[in-house]
Amino acid sequence: MTQLYVVESADFLFLQHQLEMTPGNLSAHLSKLEKVGYVEIVKEFIERKPHTALKLTKKGRSAFKEYQQNLKQVFSNLSK
Amino acid sequence: MTEKNSLREIEKKTYMSYHQDGLLDIFVGVYILLFGIGILLMTMTNFSTWFVIPAIFPAIMVPIWISAKKRITMPRIGYVKFGVKGANKMMAIFLGLTVAGLGVFTVFGLGASMGESWALTLRDFLISNYMIIIGIAAVTISSLFAYTMGLKRLYGYGLLTLVLFFTGYFIVIPFEYFLVTIGLVIIISGFVLLMRFIRKYPLPQGDKINAQESF
Numbered sequence: 001m002t003q004l005y006v007v008e009s010a011d012f013l014f015l016q017h018q019l020e021m022t023p024g025n026l027s028a029h030l031s032k033l034e035k036v037g038y039v040e041i042v043k044e045f046i047e048r049k050p051h052t053a054l055k056l057t058k059k060g061r062s063a064f065k066e067y068q069q070n071l072k073q074v075f076s077n078l079s080k
Numbered sequence: 081m082t083e084k085n086s087l088r089e090i091e092k093k094t095y096m097s098y099h100q101d102g103l104l105d106i107f108v109g110v111y112i113l114l115f116g117i118g119i120l121l122m123t124m125t126n127f128s129t130w131f132v133i134p135a136i137f138p139a140i141m142v143p144i145w146i147s148a149k150k151r152i153t154m155p156r157i158g159y160v161k162f163g164v165k166g167a168n169k170m171m172a173i174f175l176g177l178t179v180a181g182l183g184v185f186t187v188f189g190l191g192a193s194m195g196e197s198w199a200l201t202l203r204d205f206l207i208s209n210y211m212i213i214i215g216i217a218a219v220t221i222s223s224l225f226a227y228t229m230g231l232k233r234l235y236g237y238g239l240l241t242l243v244l245f246f247t248g249y250f251i252v253i254p255f256e257y258f259l260v261t262i263g264l265v266i267i268i269s270g271f272v273l274l275m276r277f278i279r280k281y282p283l284p285q286g287d288k289i290n291a292q293e294s295f
């Protein structure tokens with residue numbers, strides 16, 4: 001989710017290289033994220049070839065921000 | 081602050097992986113080389129039209145660069161679309177540098193045309209130290225882009241330009257030869273990166289394509 005948070009969209013191959021995950025592993029992660037509505041699958045054509053891009057939904061972005069806030073809270077509580 | 085920094089690091093890493101193919105280096109190198117050759121031919125033949133070559137280069141080469149990205153880079157490491165924020169940052173640097181440059185030249189030009197003593201002194205200073213000034217400008221611009229894009233080799237190119245132009249200040253060698261040298265070094269570096277990239281990321285085989293298509 002962090003990887004998709006910093007870009008507008010990316011395809012499966014790019015995410016796989018960036019995250020150093022196997023296709024099956026990444027596929028399982030993305031399926032779960034899609035089921036909860038955090039990731040959107042965009043089907044498009046690039047140079048007349050079908051292409052599938054993945055992007056974070058609004059719900060996914062706000063969930064990620066919330067997660068960040070929670071983590072920040074945990075660490076600030078630990079340092080007290 | 082820390083989480084912002086780590087997100088920034090991930091963003092930089094993404095930019096870096098997208099430009100690790102060396103294509104940007106090859107095209108920038110060719111541009112600098114053409115500038116050098118343009119000036120060289122102009123001084124050799126007294127035919128100023130040679131200068132048109134580097135001037136029209138971006139219009140011809142940008143579509144070729146995009147096409148090369150689509151044919152070489154994307155099939156190997158995949159496709160990524162950067163957010164508007166990143167593009168805006170790059171555009172802000174580019175516009176900032178252009179406005180600053182034009183501003184300095186306008187003020188300086190007006191002052192010189194009006195015979196202002198400070199402008200004339202500055203003009204003489206610029207003319208006598210132009211090699212050092214170009215070197216400092218090159219290292220500043222490349223460092224700005226290196227920092228924004230996370231491409232550390234741009235620091236190297238800037239430093240190389242600074243060293244060469246500093247040397248040129250002390251050893252009398254025509255300016256265009258330095259441009260040709262820098263252009264060639266960047267092109268060679270680009271080709272080395274491209275070779276490494278092609279070897280590191282071969283075209284994906286069946287199982288990867290199938291996994292990708294299931295999405």
